[in-house]
Amino acid sequence: MSRTPVDDVCVAIRSDADVVAARSLGRSLAEQHGFGTTDVTMIATAISELARNILKYAHEGEIVVETVERGSMSGVSVVARDDGPGIPDVGLALQDGFSTANSLGLGLPGTRRLMDEFEIVSAPGSGTVITAIKWRR
Amino acid sequence: MPVPILKQGDCLIASIQSALTDADLLELRDELSERVGRYRSKGVIIDVTVLDVLDSFASRTLRTMAEMIRLRGAETVIVGIQPEVAFSMVQLGLSLDGVTTVLDLEEGLAHLDRSRRARVAHAGG
Ligand SMILES: Nc1ncnc2c1ncn2[C@@H]1O[C@H](COP(=O)(O)OP(=O)(O)OP(=O)(O)O)[C@@H](O)[C@H]1O
Ligand SMILES: [Mg+2]
16 A cells, blocks of 8 residues: 655644544654654654643644754654643643643653653743654664 | 444453544443443453554543443453553653553453453352
């Protein structure tokens, strides 16, 4: 079975089915870009957590997955963007176990561990943009 | 996409066939809990071999599922977690503490068989 090549992925996140779609398209893009299974799974898991947070806290938003090059490095970047309530204290949100939803509080710190680079830009009332990059070894 | 559930003796085997949405997973939880009562099952195997991601929601739901099934009087065994999925779960900080996990379906059946024998021996039968 041949797969159609995946270009940059942009998925609107509004329902639980969109979470599945985002991670499976992201997975295809990463596979196509030469990542091994372990890395591909880490990227797909990261996408899943970020998409899940969009649904839970902002109700809607989008996930963009694209290839990135920097110098001799090549990888994929995952951008999760929403116009939701924003995160008042990003440092706190990145601590293991911190959750305003009485959940495990592992999504953000865990995603940071799964990826090589991780950045949150957010402020109360102005939404959240999270960028996570994984470089190909 | 609903998950087919097979009844084999006093066991139920749920083999997940494709990626599941959160709603699918919750449906599986309720369905298994209901069928354990209907068939008076003693063991449940959940085969997750095809799942390429087990994120925070999926692991939490699997734990809840196993606990609900336990409260209904049956034992849950999760089989088929792939090595890279296991690795990502550990990186994320997730665990399936308190849930029996074994390599594959064959091991799962053997595990439930041992539990069955232990039960029979205990009942003095
Ligand atoms: N997109 C977002 N918009 C607003 N707040 C967010 C967003 N993402 C995360 N947060 C805030 O950061 C906290 C930590 O997020 P994280 O994903 O680490 O944990 P959680 O979602 O609470 O629990 P888990 O992901 O383990 O189920 C959340 O409880 C929430 O307050
Ligand atoms: Mg989360």
